[in-house]
Amino acid sequence: MLKQRVITAIVLLAILLPALFWPTPIPFAAIALVLIAAGAWEFGRLNGCSDAASVSMGLLCVALCVAAWGAGWLDKPLPLLWTAGGAAWVLAGGLLLRAGVRGWPGIPRLARLAGGLGALWLAWLAVAQARVQGINFLLSILVLVWVADIAAYFAGRTFGLKFTKNKLAPSISPGKSWEGVWGGMLGVLVLAIGWIAADAHWQAAVPSFYSRLAQAGWWLVVLGVVFLAAMSVVGDLVESLMKRSAGAKDSSGLLPGHGGVLDRVDALLPTLPLAMMLSAQAVR
DSSP: OHHHHHHHHHHHHHHHHHHHTSSSSHHHHHHHHHHHHHHHHHHHHHTTOOHHHHHHHHHHHHHHHHHHHHTTGGGSOOHHHHHHHHHHHHHHHHHHHHHOGGGSTTSOHHHHHHHHHHHHHHHHHHHHHHHHHOHHHHHHHHHHHHHHHHHHHHHHHHHTTSSOSSEEETTTEEEEEHHHHHHHHHHHHHHHHHHHHHHHHHTOSSOOHHHHHHTTOHHHHHHHHHHHHHHHHHHHHHHHHHHHHHTOSSSOSSBTTTBOHHHHHTTHHHHHHHHHHHHHHHTO
């Protein structure tokens, strides 16, 4: 299993890194589109769609993304879209977690599919537009999610249930604790401070996400990164909820040793559009 994970990670990095640092955003946006389409296919399968319907879900996702690309949305400020998408994630995420695993099948399948398609499309648009704005900006958002996850893991293993009596969401993801969430929040705060200092020291031509928030004040940096760390957990839990409802361990086997695409991007689905929303508000 470890060997598979390492090999898959190396292959993914060999594809993603050259695309990320390519002089134009086109290769990265195209690869992200392929991954999001695969995620849409997985979403269809997890929600009881046939093979043909799941493939159609992926193709429809591609069509929506290509339409936005062709309309020039990657280069346009979209504050209203990011605000609406971010608000939808906060509201829907809260309602879904409150309903739990048993509540998921009670939602009409068409509504589930439409919601999943919208979330995946919005995430692709956010990551592609972030790459257009600059590599430093995009990486600062991606690394926030990774650091939140890593810090939460180690904080949970070290301090889990030592300060609280209840786990975070035992019926959805039994391994998660409140101490892990707090550790993830602390980790992203340290990351933000360090990244802002690095931007200033090297006089970054393209400011990071954190430096943009800092333009409005340190209060927004603190609230913003803590909020995104929390929403990354929501994204993770929503995907876990969906998998438990479907009786699946992984979203698919597309990435040997890692599960499926949704297993890798679940925390990014809410954080990417929310980061774009906060950035748009900070620079107004």
